[in-house]
Amino acid sequence: MKNVDKKKKNFSFTLIAVVIGFMIAIQFRTVKEPEVRDTRDTWQLRDDILKENELQLKLIREVQSHEAKIAQYETELKHSKEQVLRDTLEELKVEAGLTEVTGYGIILSIEPVMEDLLIGKTVSNVSPDLLKRLVNELNMYEASHIAIDNQRLINTTVIRDINNETKIDGHSIKKLPFEILVIAEDAKGAEKLYNRMQVSKSADEFFVDNLRVKVIKPEGRITIPAYQNSIRIRDMKPVDPEKGGNS
């Protein structure tokens, strides 16, 4: 009986001892973050500083060499044929109308004549002939980039009538009013274009079709979107270097 009692006593004692030990260990870990003491003397510190300085020097040299390499690559890239080709391609893309263009220009707003609407006349679509004439006139006055109803005009653009709908490269103009964005060479060119369009003949011709052309000169630059469709070239082939190119 006494033996059993002692065993039980010992067991509970041990259990509580384990708990206390656990608590002490945790408290120790919490309070005493093992701190590493710096026990180096002056000379050791000097040595260490020297070492670090050397490392720094090495790193700086590495950075310098990398920078020199970058500069070298850049100059090589500038003078390389590839860059020339890339530049040319970019220029051609701008010229062909495959990029967004921002610049000074004017906005032509084509809208139905309100007075005629009151009388009861219906305003039909704007005819493709009129648009073509207007575009020609704009080109004559040195417009660089044109977009009709946000559809960019390029060299191969066709404006035509399909089933009584005026289409510009597949984009049909159904709603009135719409806008024609025109970008000129520069701010001066835009001014000139504006003045010329004020007294344009095609505006009168639009009026015959019950449409009014309003010429607006925006304050800042305007942006013309890029041509969205792909350009199809049917009748052009690359020159065969074997046969041609001897000249």
Next chain:
Amino acid sequence: MWLPVLGLIIGVILGLFTDIKVSEEYANYLSIAVLAGLDTLFGGIRAQLQNIYDEKVFVSGFFFNIVLAASLAFLGVHLGVDLYLAAVFAFGVRLFQNIAVIRRILLTKWTVNKEKTEKN
């Protein structure tokens, strides 16, 4: 007698090997709890040596002291008075007393044993 010591060592090792850390705010509570635990442990040893050991008193004392000390510290934090110092003081004094009693008992036991062997 060696079993509780082994338990203490096992507990310390367990605590060092598990990656448990108490955040700074609760370190106070834990320190008080540790003190209470130590007090109970030494009280238990003393009681055993004096042959007045009662398991119920021991186990209940352990938990009750810890809870009491922790709640005193908690109250102190919220009242803005360092009440946990009272617990530290009380447990410290008791710890010293207990250890002194244990020492005296062991000393008398040792002298008695020595006398016995000399007589023989």
